[in-house]
Amino acid sequence: MAQGIFVITEQREGTFRKVSFEALSEGRRLADAKNVPLVAVLCGSGVEALAGDLEKYGPDRILVADDPALAEYTTDAFTNVIAEAVKAQDPELILIGASITGKDLSARLAARLDAGLAMDCVGVRLDGGDFVFTRPMYGGKVVANVTIDGTPKIAALRPNVMTITEAPRSAAVEKLAVQAGDVKTKVAERKLEATDKVELTEADIVVSGGRGTTGDFSVLEDLANALGGAVGASRTAVDEGWRPHSDQVGQTGKVVSPNLYVACGISGAIQHLAGMSTSKVIVAINKDPEAPIFSKADYGIVGDLFKVVPAVTEEVKKLK
Amino acid sequence: MEIVVLVKQVPDTESLIQIAGDGVSIKTEDLKWVMNPYDEFAVEEALRIRETQGGTVTILSMGPAKTVETIRTALAMGADKGIHINDPAAEGSDPLATAKILAAALKDIPFDLIIAGMRAVDGDNYQVAPAVAEFLGIPQITQVIKKEISGDTIQCHQVVEGGTAVIEAKLPVLFTAQRGLNEPRYASLPGIMKAKKKPLDVKTLVDLGVDVGTAGAANRKVKIQALNPPPARKAITMIQGDDPAAQAAELVKKLHEEAKIL
Numbered sequence: 270m271a272q273g274i275f276v277i278t279e280q281r282e283g284t285f286r287k288v289s290f291e292a293l294s295e296g297r298r299l300a301d302a303k304n305v306p307l308v309a310v311l312c313g314s315g316v317e318a319l320a321g322d323l324e325k326y327g328p329d330r331i332l333v334a335d336d337p338a339l340a341e342y343t344t345d346a347f348t349n350v351i352a353e354a355v356k357a358q359d360p361e362l363i364l365i366g367a368s369i370t371g372k373d374l375s376a377r378l379a380a381r382l383d384a385g386l387a388m389d390c391v392g393v394r395l396d397g398g399d400f401v402f403t404r405p406m407y408g409g410k411v412v413a414n415v416t417i418d419g420t421p422k423i424a425a426l427r428p429n430v431m432t433i434t435e436a437p438r439s440a441a442v443e444k445l446a447v448q449a450g451d452v453k454t455k456v457a458e459r460k461l462e463a464t465d466k467v468e469l470t471e472a473d474i475v476v477s478g479g480r481g482t483t484g485d486f487s488v489l490e491d492l493a494n495a496l497g498g499a500v501g502a503s504r505t506a507v508d509e510g511w512r513p514h515s516d517q518v519g520q521t522g523k524v525v526s527p528n529l530y531v532a533c534g535i536s537g538a539i540q541h542l543a544g545m546s547t548s549k550v551i552v553a554i555n556k557d558p559e560a561p562i563f564s565k566a567d568y569g570i571v572g573d574l575f576k577v578v579p580a581v582t583e584e585v586k587k588l589k
Numbered sequence: 590m591e592i593v594v595l596v597k598q599v600p601d602t603e604s605l606i607q608i609a610g611d612g613v614s615i616k617t618e619d620l621k622w623v624m625n626p627y628d629e630f631a632v633e634e635a636l637r638i639r640e641t642q643g644g645t646v647t648i649l650s651m652g653p654a655k656t657v658e659t660i661r662t663a664l665a666m667g668a669d670k671g672i673h674i675n676d677p678a679a680e681g682s683d684p685l686a687t688a689k690i691l692a693a694a695l696k697d698i699p700f701d702l703i704i705a706g707m708r709a710v711d712g713d714n715y716q717v718a719p720a721v722a723e724f725l726g727i728p729q730i731t732q733v734i735k736k737e738i739s740g741d742t743i744q745c746h747q748v749v750e751g752g753t754a755v756i757e758a759k760l761p762v763l764f765t766a767q768r769g770l771n772e773p774r775y776a777s778l779p780g781i782m783k784a785k786k787k788p789l790d791v792k793t794l795v796d797l798g799v800d801v802g803t804a805g806a807a808n809r810k811v812k813i814q815a816l817n818p819p820p821a822r823k824a825i826t827m828i829q830g831d832d833p834a835a836q837a838a839e840l841v842k843k844l845h846e847e848a849k850i851l
Contacts, residue, residue: 286750344719344729369749373731376719380685385810388714401814406713410606411615414815453728454758457744461752468750496851514734514769515748520602520710521626521768528850540602546819550848552840553825563825568843570828570836580837588841588851 271361271420273306274299277351278323279342279370280313285322287471288366291431293326295393296364298434300329302395305361308332309440310354312347314340320442327436330443332358338449341456342370348377349450355382360421362400364393367425368470375425385417387424389524391547400424408520408543428470429526430547467499469516474498474529475545477518481534481555481574484511488578489533495585501525501545503535519544531581533574537562554578590644590738592635593698594668595691595705595718596628598652598659602710613813624659627706629773630766635704636667637771638738644701645669649694651679651687657789664784665776671789672698678794681806684712688720690804693797695725700761702743707732707765722763730756734769 276296278289293309300307309328311320313335320331334350351374355363363378365371367389379386391412392403402415402424417423469475476493477500478486486500493500502512504519518525520543530548534555535541542565545551553566554574563569570577600606601621609616624632635646648663650656651674660671672694679690695703703725705718715731722729734753735746741760746753748767776784794801802808826843828836844851 348723369732369747372715373719373729376714376716376731377723377729379716380688380720380723383685385683385685386714386716387811388716404713405819406816407600407606407615407711408602408713409819411608411816412819413813414817416812416814418810418812454730454756456754457757458755459749459752460746460755461749466751470750517768529844529848543602550844550850551822552844563827565822566825567822567848568826568828568840570840572831572833572836576833577837580833581840583834584837584841585851588845 271359273308273358273360275308275310275355275358275360275363276328277310277363277365277374279366279368280311280316280319283316283319286366286368288368288371288426288428290326290433291428292364292366292426293323293328294434295426295431297327297436299362299393299395299400303398306330308358308360310334310351312339312350317444320440324440325435325437327438328440329438331440332443332445334445334447336447336449338447338452343452343454343456344373344377345452345454346449347374348381350445350447351378352381353448354445355421363421363423365423365425367427371425375423379423382421384421384423385419387415387417389427390424391427391430393424408540409546410539410543427524427526427547467497469499469501469518469523469525472499472525472527475501475518475525475527476531476533477501477503477535477545478506478533479503479535480505482506482511484509486512488575488582492531492578492582492585495582498527498529503541532562532566533578535562536560537565590638590642590702591700592638592644592702592704593647593649593695593700594628594631594635594663595703595721596632596648596650596659596663597625597706597709598622598650598656599625599709599711602626608816608818612815615816622655622658624662625706625709627708627710627766627768630768630770631704631706632663632666632668633771633773634736634766636774638702642738647672647698649691650674651690653680660789661784662776664787664789665780666774667780670787673789673791674797675791676793678801679804681809682804683809683811684714684716685720685810686804686808688717688724690794690797690799691717691721692724693799694792695721702760703763705763705765707767718763718765727761727763728758730758730762730764732767733764734767736764
């Protein structure tokens, strides 16, 4: 009978994506509740030593798939290797971070394994012995509690939602025999932006701007720098050409879940809210007291963002 | 180049979504139904490829009768033909079952390229297109914002955290469209008129050789137990006054002392 919880971790060049630690922490909580083993899966090339980094989050075992064919993420190689490990070990539940790679991989893996997949979960709990997954639908306008029939059950977890908890124990590390199989894609090139920029979907703080900025994001960037956060944009700001597509927060942009979301000159269209409604604290700064954003924010200031935002930056600097 | 575009009809993102009396579905009366926004990018990209390379653009969509409107929109944009899978037994299918049905239809269509939206904005599952690629045994490249085709090879620029990855594969390939890939054209009036005469085949699960026992709401692996509104936030605290410095000081104080996030 299928038993145990797998967590598929994601690393690039020796650094794990934060959502992997979130998934391990969640896996540990569920494994304790169900009294079953927690198994971390680590794929890459020359990554054996990284297994030690995962022990902090409490897996009982760590499966390491170490092979040059896994040096770069490809859907085929990773799906082939992980599917084999799943078939051999028969876990009941597989957790994975719903990063871009996680979404790509979990969707293919689910099809390979004929497994139900709950995508972009914001919660997982046990009800009796059954896993219940909480996930937004319709751009977050409703939240669904779903169960999955059959095994394995796969849940991709929204980044920045689950709490990271350290629960160190020593884990048994096993090297898997890797058969990458027929890999039909090749990574020709990676074009990464300056590495000091915080990635929007992983940022703890996001300062976002809309029509009210009239295209001038300088005061927002100053505030984001002072806070150590990322800068986001509404669809208007992107459509106007003021900010790149990759900065767009919203139903047809990125979904972010930071601790603090500061919306400056953003009216608060439904589609924008879909991209940031799971933020822990929302601050809205807008000239228009009737702006819909104020009905969704925790704190609001009616005022000129070009005066208010620099003043907030000053106050933040005083705090540090 | 033979291109198939996977298209879904979804509620407009402006729609007010209300939970139905059964607590596990949404009210569908009074909803405005449109082409999934990400599928518009897919249709547009297919048309652009056909403009440079020649070939045919086929629209494939599964859904109830009104799905025809969305297929006709794609035909009005310029696609050549449509295939509508319309079968009550398929209604409520989960992503895997949907993908199996689409893959069954695709087995009879010669294709070099399949393009889909990177997700549908109702289910938000990101799943059907990759599953279709799996069932057809072809490579997938998701979240594509740029592509180049030369001969039988495609290079796709895929959004990744912090930048893009350029992924290469030999056709046939399935890729999914992300915002930024292109600006979709509007259907012109002549286009709308021409669309009425373009071929649109309707298929049932039996036509496709799909076992009805694997499809539909009753056979979902992922079962909705309850739909709830999003968690209510506490009422807003408006920082009063009209002096920006004072308002800022008050806000930061509250974020530090009350919300404890600074």
